[in-house]
Amino acid sequence: MKLETPLDARVEQTTFQVGDARASEADRDALRSMPGASINRPPKGWPELQLRQIWAHRELIWFLGMRDVLVRYKQMFLGGLWAVMQPLAQMALYALVFGYIAKLKAENDLPYGVFIFAALVPWQYFANSMTGVSMSLVGNPGLLQKIAFPRLVLPFSSLISPIVDLTLATAIVVVMVLFYGPTPSWRILLIPAFYPLATLTAFAIGLWLAAINVRYRDVQHLIPFAMLFWFFMTPVVYSKQLVPHGVLSILLELNPMQLVTTGVRWAALGTDPPRLMSFLSIPGVLLILVSGLYFFRRSESSFADVV
Amino acid sequence: MSDVVIRAQRLGKLYRIGLRERQAHQTLRTVLSDLPRTAWRWMRRWSGQPAGTRKRPDNLLWALSDVSFEVERGQILGVVGPNGSGKSTLLKLIAGITAPTEGWIATRGRIGSLLEVGTGFHTELTGRENVFLNGAILGMKASEIRQRFDEIVEFSGIERFIDTPVKRYSSGMYTRLAFAVAAHLDPDILLVDEVLAVGDRAFQRKCLSRIENLRETGQTIFLVTHATATIQRYCTRAIRLENGRVIAIGAPHEIVEHYIQDVDGVSGRHPTPFIEVPPPDTKTLGQVVGILVMDDEDRERAVFRLGEPIRVRLTFELDEPCRQTVVALGLVTFDGVWLTTQWSESCDLGRGRYQVTFEFDAQFNSLSLQIGFGLSSQDVPVHSQHDLGKVVIQNVFTDGSRPRGDASNGVVVSRSRPGISPA
Ligand SMILES: Nc1ncnc2c1ncn2[C@@H]1O[C@H](COP(=O)(O)OP(=O)(O)O)[C@@H](O)[C@H]1O
Ligand SMILES: [Mg+2]
Numbered sequence: 001m002k003l004e005t006p007l008d009a010r011v012e013q014t015t016f017q018v019g020d021a022r023a024s025e026a027d028r029d030a031l032r033s034m035p036g037a038s039i040n041r042p043p044k045g046w047p048e049l050q051l052r053q054i055w056a057h058r059e060l061i062w063f064l065g066m067r068d069v070l071v072r073y074k075q076m077f078l079g080g081l082w083a084v085m086q087p088l089a090q091m092a093l094y095a096l097v098f099g100y101i102a103k104l105k106a107e108n109d110l111p112y113g114v115f116i117f118a119a120l121v122p123w124q125y126f127a128n129s130m131t132g133v134s135m136s137l138v139g140n141p142g143l144l145q146k147i148a149f150p151r152l153v154l155p156f157s158s159l160i161s162p163i164v165d166l167t168l169a170t171a172i173v174v175v176m177v178l179f180y181g182p183t184p185s186w187r188i189l190l191i192p193a194f195y196p197l198a199t200l201t202a203f204a205i206g207l208w209l210a211a212i213n214v215r216y217r218d219v220q221h222l223i224p225f226a227m228l229f230w231f232f233m234t235p236v237v238y239s240k241q242l243v244p245h246g247v248l249s250i251l252l253e254l255n256p257m258q259l260v261t262t263g264v265r266w267a268a269l270g271t272d273p274p275r276l277m278s279f280l281s282i283p284g285v286l287l288i289l290v291s292g293l294y295f296f297r298r299s300e301s302s303f304a305d306v307v
Numbered sequence: 308m309s310d311v312v313i314r315a316q317r318l319g320k321l322y323r324i325g326l327r328e329r330q331a332h333q334t335l336r337t338v339l340s341d342l343p344r345t346a347w348r349w350m351r352r353w354s355g356q357p358a359g360t361r362k363r364p365d366n367l368l369w370a371l372s373d374v375s376f377e378v379e380r381g382q383i384l385g386v387v388g389p390n391g392s393g394k395s396t397l398l399k400l401i402a403g404i405t406a407p408t409e410g411w412i413a414t415r416g417r418i419g420s421l422l423e424v425g426t427g428f429h430t431e432l433t434g435r436e437n438v439f440l441n442g443a444i445l446g447m448k449a450s451e452i453r454q455r456f457d458e459i460v461e462f463s464g465i466e467r468f469i470d471t472p473v474k475r476y477s478s479g480m481y482t483r484l485a486f487a488v489a490a491h492l493d494p495d496i497l498l499v500d501e502v503l504a505v506g507d508r509a510f511q512r513k514c515l516s517r518i519e520n521l522r523e524t525g526q527t528i529f530l531v532t533h534a535t536a537t538i539q540r541y542c543t544r545a546i547r548l549e550n551g552r553v554i555a556i557g558a559p560h561e562i563v564e565h566y567i568q569d570v571d572g573v574s575g576r577h578p579t580p581f582i583e584v585p586p587p588d589t590k591t592l593g594q595v596v597g598i599l600v601m602d603d604e605d606r607e608r609a610v611f612r613l614g615e616p617i618r619v620r621l622t623f624e625l626d627e628p629c630r631q632t633v634v635a636l637g638l639v640t641f642d643g644v645w646l647t648t649q650w651s652e653s654c655d656l657g658r659g660r661y662q663v664t665f666e667f668d669a670q671f672n673s674l675s676l677q678i679g680f681g682l683s684s685q686d687v688p689v690h691s692q693h694d695l696g697k698v699v700i701q702n703v704f705t706d707g708s709r710p711r712g713d714a715s716n717g718v719v720v721s722r723s724r725p726g727i728s729p730a
Contacts, residue, residue, distance in 0.1 A: 027316060027411070034311055034413050040403045041411035063443040064427075071431045074472075146422040147444055148403040218345060301406040304399065305322065 047297040053150045061153050065160025068132075072161055083165035084172055087124050091117045094237045107239050107271040114180045118173055118268045119236040119261035125166040126198040126257060127227055132158035133206025134223060137214050141307045151300040152293075155210055159199060166195065177268050187267045194263035201256045201285050207292035211299045214307050234258055241272070256281040312415045312496060312527050313378040313401060319409035320371040320396050320551075370396040371551045374410070378529075378544075380495075383522055385538030385559055386531040387566050388548035394531045397548070398422060398498045401529065416495025416527075419445060424502045425485030430474035434465065434484055437473055441488045455491045462513075463487035483510055490517050497521065500531045515541060535563045535674045536702070567610065567674060567699045592629065592687060595680060596660070597622035598696045603666075610699045611669040613710060613720050617698060619678060622662045630655045635681035636665045639693045640673045646718060648681070656684075669700045672710070672720050676700065 031037065054061070073080065091113050098104045099112030106115035136158040137144065143154070170191060177184055212219050234257040235243070243249045252258050259278040266273045371393045378384060386394050399405050400412055402420040427444040428437050438459055442452040452459075460466055463484045465476075473481060486502075499518075518528060518541060530542060538545055538559050545562035547555040555562055599620040602608050611617055619636055632655070637648035649665045676698045681691035703709050710720050 030314055030316060031413060034314060034415055037314075037413040037415045038403070039411050039413045040400060040406060042408055043406050059449050060443045063440050063449075067427075067429055067432065067436075067440055070436060071429055074431050140427075142423065142426050143444065144404075146404065146420070146426045148418070148420065149444075149446075216345070216349075304405040 043298075043301045046294065049293055049297060050150070054152050054156060057150055057153050060149060061157045062160070064153065064157035068158065068161035069164055073164075080164075080168055083168045087117065087120050087169055088172070090124075091120055094120070098237045104238055104242065107241060107265075108182070108269070110182075110269055110271070111180050114176050115239070115265070115269065115271075116237055117176060118265050119234075121166065121169040121173055122195060122198050122260045122264050123231065123234065123236050123257065124169070125162050125195065126202050126260070127231075128162040128165065129159055129199060129202035130206045130209075130227070131223065132162060133203055134209035134213060135220065136206075137210045137303060137307060138217070138220070144303050144307045151303055152296065155203065155207055155296075158206075159203060173264075173268055181268065182270050185270065187270065190267040191264055194260045194267070197256055197263075197282065197285070198260045200289060201260075204285050204289035204292050207296050208288070211292075211296045211303075214299070214303050230255075230257065235261055239271075253278045254281050254284070256285050310380040311377045312380045313376075313412070315377070315400075315410065315412040316375050317410035318371055318374040318397075318400060318407050318412055319369060320393075320400060320405070321408040322368045322370050323366055324368050369551050371400070371407075372409075374551075374553050376546065376553060376556060378527060380527055381522065381525045382544055383518070383528040383530060383542045385542035385545040385562070386529060386548065387533075387535065387538065387545060387562065392548040393551040394548055395422065395500055396551075398500050398529060398531065401496070402498055414496060417446070418496045418498065419489070419492040419494030420498040420500075421445075421489045421492075421502055422498065422500040424482055424489070428473060428481070428485060431472055433472055434460075434469040434476070437484065438469075438488055441485065442492075445489060445492050446494070447492060451493075459487045459491050462490060479510075486510070486514060490514060494526065496527045496529070498529045501533065533675070535567060536672075539563050563674075564701070567701065592627050593623055593625040595621065595623045595695060598678060598680075600678070600696060600698055609697065610701060612701050613669055613704045614722065615669045615705060617667045617669050618664055619667070619696075619698075620662060620664045621680065621695075622660065623682075624660045625656055625658055628655070628657045629684040629686055632656045632682065632684040634663055635683075635691075636663075637679040637681070638667060638671065638676045638698065639679035640676060640718075643693055645679055646671055646673070646676065648679075669698075670720050671700055672702070672712075672716070672718050674700060674702060 031039075094116050095113040098116075099106070104112070106112050133155045136154040137151070140154055143149070144151070173191065174188065177188060209219060209223065233252065234255055235252070240249075240252065240258070240262055243252055253275060255278075259274050259281055262272070262274040262278070265271045374393075374397065386397065388394050396405075398420065399422070400407050401414060402418055402422070403414075404420070404422075425437075425441065427441055429440065432440065438456065439449070439452055442459075443449065460469055463480075463486070465480050465484055468476065468480060473484075476484070515537065518530070521528060522541075522543075530538065532538060542559045545555075545557065545559040546553055547562050547566055555565065597620075599607060599622075600609060601618040601620065602611070603616040603618060605618065621634065621636060623634070625632075631653050633653045634651040635648050638646045640646060647667060649667070651663050677694050678696040678698060679691060679693045680695045681689060683689040704722065710722075
């Protein structure tokens with residue numbers, strides 16, 4: 001059984017056209033006898049994204065993703081329980097500090113724990129995904145050095161395992177809403193509708209970081225700081241209504257994770273829906289995504305050499 | 308139309324060396340203290356100026372340069388060359404793992420690369436899970452793996468452990484399973500890099516016969532190995548690399564014989580320190596300062612014919628006195644098997660420089676052997692190391708006749724040819 005396009009995994013896969021300015025006369029003669037050959041040559045100019053290659057490697061993405069899932073759940077004594085314990089423990093802590101001690105008010109007088117948890121779940125998912133994507137290259141040096149495959153496979157595959165935790169945690173959100181929340185409405189079905197934006201944001205920024213990380217390992221140490229900062233700049237442990245009107249509240253609207261957490265809270269708990277303005281963050285994320293894809297493709301030819 | 312499947316033109320690969328080391332030691336502290344410098348480096352890089360490292364030419368290394376060749380379908384190419392000559396780099400360029408700095412390389416067909424055994428294996432996963440994962444990594448489709456799963460497991464010979472996590476495997480079992488997956492890959496071009504050296508002999512033979520089968524199906528194979536006998540036996544052509552350049556392409560036996568003759572077996576890197584006393588009071592007890600390989604007339608020599616005597620003179624220094632010291636010297640294959648060992652007499656030695664001469668017979672079928680060294684005394688545990696120097700034994704007797712068979716028929720060569728008589 002052969003792949004349809006041979007070597008579609010190659011770093012630089014282009015075919016010299018007869019008449020291609022980059023091929024000398026001798027090269028063209030040499031290649032004429034090898035129809036359909038793949039060529040590995042120094043990268044030049046802007047790369048093509050070749051997303052079809054990724055689709056062709058979907059099985060590899062799946063297997064690598066499942067590896068992460070299996071390893072995670074085998075290593076952990078408590079297995080799936082851990083996926084649920086972690087955000088629950090965090091929720092308890094934040095509820096204690098911000099709800100009980102600082103006496104912050106949840107919207108609609110909801111129980112503070114439930115109010116936090118609904119936003120903490122997508123946030124955790126986002127943080128896990130983004131860390132996973134940004135470490136996906138440096139965490140697999142063996143693959144990069146010894147195997148040829150489209151490098152984008154790695155960041156894609158690292159998106160899979162956080163979804164398992166997310167699914168379990170979302171089930172807990174639903175249970176909580178049924179017990180402690182307001183009467184559930186059809187909106188609860190819309191909880192997952194906000195998740196793809198978290199995925200997209202994590203992937204877009206993770207791509208940049210993953211590629212930079214290969215060359216400058218120092219960047220990975222800055223990620224936890226940046227995430228902490230971002231966490232508090234996103235309404236998770238507090239309500240968006242508490243933010244005074246001004247520059248800060250406008251910046252908050254442009255934070256895509258604000259749209260996600262506010263959206264999930266709205267769907268689960270019936271708090272205020274996200275404002276229309278916050279949808280402006282979506283084109284921003286797409287811009288980071290596309291530029292990240294190009295940046296990644298452009299740097300990938302040296303991944304094997306420097307990782 | 309000729310059936311060329313690989314063609315390389317003026318292929319060159321430039322590496323920046325030293326870069327890795329600098330990054331390996333990055334910690335949070337150095338990151339913060341280096342922040343101004345790092346920022347400056349980035350600014351320069353992004354403003355298009357070459358970073359500092361690029362200016363110093365001693366940081367640059369042409370791992371391959373000006374390499375041109377072509378390979379036709381069905382050939383089995385052996386690649387020989389000393390460590391660092393660019394063999395692995397060449398395979399990486401063929402596979403498309405990394406891009407060349409200069410020139411280009413064109414390939415036709417699906418490539419299977421086996422640059423390492425078990426890439427992507429995860430120790431927490433079971434054998435079964437790893438077969439699927441590793442198969443997918445090597446480029447097989449899930450349906451293919453499923454279809455060949457039983458074959459793979461049978462080839463590996465570890466049916467009983469297939470649902471056990473790989474971390475419970477012995478390293479031999481691990482290698483067998485990893486190899487079994489790779490052996491069932493069905494590429495048009497197969498690249499194999501020095502991986503045959505691992506695994507026991509029976510299994511190696513199994514893999515080589517597999518390679519022979521592949522040849523019949525018209526696959527093209529690149530085989531990098533230090534086992535020059537393997538190249539002579541299985542390859543249809545050989546390439547010799549030296550400092551990143553192709554210095555010869557041709558018939559395997561010619562390439563291998565020239566290669567062996569040119570190898571400087573005699574002088575290793577000296578002095579070589581031995582016996583590190585473990586921390587806290589780390590110190591070296593001494594060092595090997597010279598090793599001289601000679602014939603029976605004390606002339607320095609690296610290449611011997613079968614049956615010739617080999618003299619090895621070892622000079623070492625002791626920084627500390629050692630009681631009841633015994634020095635041992637042996638011939639070791641590249642896989643680390645000690646073929647033979649000789650021991651010195653045991654005596655109390657003070658500080659100072661000593662020498663001892665050992666004599667062996669060149670009666671081994673392994674073409675190229677390392678000289679191994681061992682030292683033990685009442686005061687320190689045994690210390691041994693394999694790679695003090697090299698001896699090359701040609702596959703020919705002193706009178707020019709050739710032995711039957713090769714290393715697969717046994718390591719020790721015998722001259723005797725008993726006659727057959729009616730019983
Ligand atoms: N990623 C890398 N970065 C810097 N130098 C490298 C890298 N890979 C290989 N080299 C250097 O290139 C040279 C050739 O290496 P290699 O192809 O592995 O040799 P061989 O396989 O023949 O032993 C060596 O000197 C090695 O140090
Ligand atoms: Mg090598």
